[in-house]
Amino acid sequence: MTMISNINRDWWFTQDREQCTDSAQFTSETKYQHIDLPHNAKNVPLNYFDETDLQQDFTYHKALVIDEAMLTEHLIIKFAGALSDNRLYVNGHLVTEHSDGYTPFEAYLTPHLKLGENIITLQLSGREQSHIPPFGGRIDFICFPGIYRDVTLERHADLRVKNVKLETLDVLNQPKLQVDIQLDDLTNTWQQACALKISVFDDEKQHVIETKVQVESGQQQLQLILDVNQPIELWHVDNPYLYEFDCSIELTDGVKAQPFRCRFGFRHCEFRNDGFFLNGERLQLIGTNRHQSYPYLGYAMGQRAQALDAELIKQWGFNMARTSHYPQSPAFLDRCDELGILVFEELPGWQHIGDEEWQQRSLDNIRAMIERDWNHPSIVIWGVRINESVDNHEFYTQANQLARELDTTRQTGGVRCFENSEFLEDVYTMNDFILGEGETIVRNPHNVTGLHQEVPYLITEYAGHMFPTKRTDCENWQMEHVTRHLKVLDASMANSNISGAITWCLFDYNTHRDFGSGDKICYHGISDAFRVPKFAADVYASQQLAEQRVVLTPVTYWTRGERPEANPLPLIILTNCDYIEMSMPTGDRKRFYPDRARYPHLKNPPVIIDQLNVGTFPLGDWGYSWMDLYLEGYVNDEKVINVDLSANPQPQELTIELQTEQLWANCSDSMRVVVQAKDQNGQLMPYLNDAITIQCSENLEVIGPQVLPLTAGSAAFWLKAQQSGVGELTIQSQRFDRQTKHISVLELTANGSGE
Ligand code: GAL
Numbered sequence: 001m002t003m004i005s006n007i008n009r010d011w012w013f014t015q016d017r018e019q020c021t022d023s024a025q026f027t028s029e030t031k032y033q034h035i036d037l038p039h040n041a042k043n044v045p046l047n048y049f050d051e052t053d054l055q056q057d058f059t060y061h062k063a064l065v066i067d068e069a070m071l072t073e074h075l076i077i078k079f080a081g082a083l084s085d086n087r088l089y090v091n092g093h094l095v096t097e098h099s100d101g102y103t104p105f106e107a108y109l110t111p112h113l114k115l116g117e118n119i120i121t122l123q124l125s126g127r128e129q130s131h132i133p134p135f136g137g138r139i140d141f142i143c144f145p146g147i148y149r150d151v152t153l154e155r156h157a158d159l160r161v162k163n164v165k166l167e168t169l170d171v172l173n174q175p176k177l178q179v180d181i182q183l184d185d186l187t188n189t190w191q192q193a194c195a196l197k198i199s200v201f202d203d204e205k206q207h208v209i210e211t212k213v214q215v216e217s218g219q220q221q222l223q224l225i226l227d228v229n230q231p232i233e234l235w236h237v238d239n240p241y242l243y244e245f246d247c248s249i250e251l252t253d254g255v256k257a258q259p260f261r262c263r264f265g266f267r268h269c270e271f272r273n274d275g276f277f278l279n280g281e282r283l284q285l286i287g288t289n290r291h292q293s294y295p296y297l298g299y300a301m302g303q304r305a306q307a308l309d310a311e312l313i314k315q316w317g318f319n320m321a322r323t324s325h326y327p328q329s330p331a332f333l334d335r336c337d338e339l340g341i342l343v344f345e346e347l348p349g350w351q352h353i354g355d356e357e358w359q360q361r362s363l364d365n366i367r368a369m370i371e372r373d374w375n376h377p378s379i380v381i382w383g384v385r386i387n388e389s390v391d392n393h394e395f396y397t398q399a400n401q402l403a404r405e406l407d408t409t410r411q412t413g414g415v416r417c418f419e420n421s422e423f424l425e426d427v428y429t430m431n432d433f434i435l436g437e438g439e440t441i442v443r444n445p446h447n448v449t450g451l452h453q454e455v456p457y458l459i460t461e462y463a464g465h466m467f468p469t470k471r472t473d474c475e476n477w478q479m480e481h482v483t484r485h486l487k488v489l490d491a492s493m494a495n496s497n498i499s500g501a502i503t504w505c506l507f508d509y510n511t512h513r514d515f516g517s518g519d520k521i522c523y524h525g526i527s528d529a530f531r532v533p534k535f536a537a538d539v540y541a542s543q544q545l546a547e548q549r550v551v552l553t554p555v556t557y558w559t560r561g562e563r564p565e566a567n568p569l570p571l572i573i574l575t576n577c578d579y580i581e582m583s584m585p586t587g588d589r590k591r592f593y594p595d596r597a598r599y600p601h602l603k604n605p606p607v608i609i610d611q612l613n614v615g616t617f618p619l620g621d622w623g624y625s626w627m628d629l630y631l632e633g634y635v636n637d638e639k640v641i642n643v644d645l646s647a648n649p650q651p652q653e654l655t656i657e658l659q660t661e662q663l664w665a666n667c668s669d670s671m672r673v674v675v676q677a678k679d680q681n682g683q684l685m686p687y688l689n690d691a692i693t694i695q696c697s698e699n700l701e702v703i704g705p706q707v708l709p710l711t712a713g714s715a716a717f718w719l720k721a722q723q724s725g726v727g728e729l730t731i732q733s734q735r736f737d738r739q740t741k742h743i744s745v746l747e748l749t750a751n752g753s754g755e
Pocket residue numbers: 140324325387388417431461463464465466504524
């Protein structure tokens with residue numbers, strides 16, 4: 001018997017809040033749309049949309065057929081994420097309400113079910129209602145309505161393990177596992193004692209802990225402290241070792257109860273006055289802020305896309321992500337656990353604090369966030385203050401107290417953007433946008449906190465709106481963008497009191513009219529909305545060890561006349577090589593080293609070639625013939641990479657990069673496809689603006705338009721799949737040959753997957 005099943009398929013969707021108790025209506029009335037979850041209630045174009053179109057009410061219905069066996073069990077429905085002001089009805093009766101759009105909710109269905117067909121109805125709203133956080137003020141992002149994560153149906157016996165909190169204690173000396181188990185007597189009639197079997201497995205499925213405890217009748221909470229009697233592997237960003245926890249109830253009469261399972265890690269983390277320490281060692285935090293949205297589909301892109309964002313974060317050299325400005329997809333957090341990305345998770349909010357009722361909802365959000373995510377080893381700090389809000393002694397005292405009560409192992413932070421704010425958290429977390437005002441690059445923590453003593457301190461945003469940059473912007477602009485990221489990163493490392501810095505932000509995102517470039521996009525990302533990187537992404541990628549990934553990125557399109565005064569200098573080359581050698585067809589050759597004088601704190605400063613160090617190397621004075629440039633990167637005196645820049649770039653190839661090898665059929669699985677115009681040296685052709693036409697076999701679906709312009713040489717889109725088999729994707733353009741790619745589409749196993 002499948003005890004937890006995903007019920008994402010076959011929902012009926014309509015606008016407005018409404019009721020319906022007979023599935024015959026769904027097929028007979030045209031107002032209903034047959035859909036699968038996750039679902040975005042209102043798709044929008046990439047840009048230039050009217051966000052008030054999203055501000056409507058919507059209803060989702062599902063016909064659930066209940067047989068006799070199911071009526072003898074206890075059924076619980078769980079919504080992992082639906083935005084917002086949710087009201088759940090069963091056969092027309094209100095069963096539960098959940099106003100927040102980012103945290104999960106559940107309902108015990110059984111008392112409301114009958115044999116045969118039952119109609120589950122979820123009404124929700126895209127209206128930005130001022131009594132529900134984050135609403136009430138203005139917000140620099142779009143909150144996309146819909147049931148945008150998984151819905152599952154759980155079948156339980158009378159007693160279930162509702163939640164478990166795992167706290168790893170004294171991990172560096174005598175590791176222990178503190179286990180807090182919350183039981184739920186679904187019928188309130190549970191009269192017998194029972195046993196709980198607890199197991200912890202390592203990643204080879206070997207037992208590390210195995211024990212049994214007795215539960216007295218009526219007992220709902222229990223706490224155990226379990227010794228670990230063998231060497232453990234610590235979780236670390238470079239070795240994200242996960243253990244699996246399993247707790248099963250052994251009921252009498254051989255009745256099977258649904259076990260509770262989760263993964264966790266043994267690790268110790270602490271923000272101190274002298275930085276962030278992971279397992280006792282200082283780790284410089286290099287982070288990025290991330291929204292969970294995607295072009296066209298908002299939040300409803302599915303688990304794989306969310307998880308792949310974590311992969312990009314890792315590949316691009318970050319060790320931390322902030323879930324700005326709400327609890328994000330469990331799939332994203334799971335992948336952070338697996339990849340070794342530290343997470344700053346925060347409650348929903350943006351600058352505005354509402355009245356008492358609003359604040360209570362906010363406290364409820366903190367509880368829901370922590371209770372959902374306390375077992376993720378990746379999460380190292382809870383953000384318990386509404387991003388960039390004013391001080392509010394009472395509200396934030398309660399917020400901190402609640403977080404500390406719920407979780408004794410993690411510190412709290414609260415993101416502000418002004419100096420001398422009341423410090424009620426454990427870590428002073430500050431959005432520092434000072435660069436550009438005078439000489440200061442990052443603020444001195446003492447000036448920010450106004451406190452005499454040092455306190456743990458983290459920069460939670462920088463860059464962003466201070467220098468919006470599009471992939472289509474000219475080279476000089478992109479160079480300044482890169483320089484600003486380099487400067488803040490370097491300065492954040494200069495002061496050991498600063499634990500690190502988290503940039504604003506990972507990708508360009510949709511926003512309200514009060515922000516952005518008038519087209520409802522904030523171009524604040526180090527990549528565009530399709531996650532195609534700008535030059536600035538390699539500021540971070542180049543901070544990795546060359547063994548992880550060699551980076552050699554000249555911040556140039558290598559043209560005679562792109563920059564003002566036709567001056568190719570300064571030339572910034574982002575790299576993690578020890579040095580680079582530059583040559584030209586003239587035979588001139590010169591070695592250049594990373595500029596440690598300008599960026600003394602970066603692990604891998606860029607090479608910067610300017611009038612001072614170019615010497616006689618002929619980097620193209622005005623009137624000289626424009627020539628190819630060859631770059632070679634060396635590590636330990638060995639050549640590890642070369643990049644050739646042509647003086648005469650010619651369209652050579654339209655590359656089509658598929659983000660994954662296959663797609664799962666008939667679910668929310670998606671694959672990003674990046675199409676790029678490349679020259680004879682494999683360099684992107686930023687001004688080749690062909691239109692591309694995308695054609696697919698019947699079992700593939702393009703999310704968004706099927707005719708796209710190459711923008712700064714690239715076009716990207718996501719694909720979904722229907723029936724299994726081989727899918728065919730054909731791309732046509734004016735300048736390149738037509739190309740076809742084959743994608744295998746696989747059938748999912750019974751339980752389904754994908755948000
Ligand atoms: C911050 C804010 C972010 C984003 C950013 C743009 O003030 O916290 O959400 O709006 O500015 O740079």
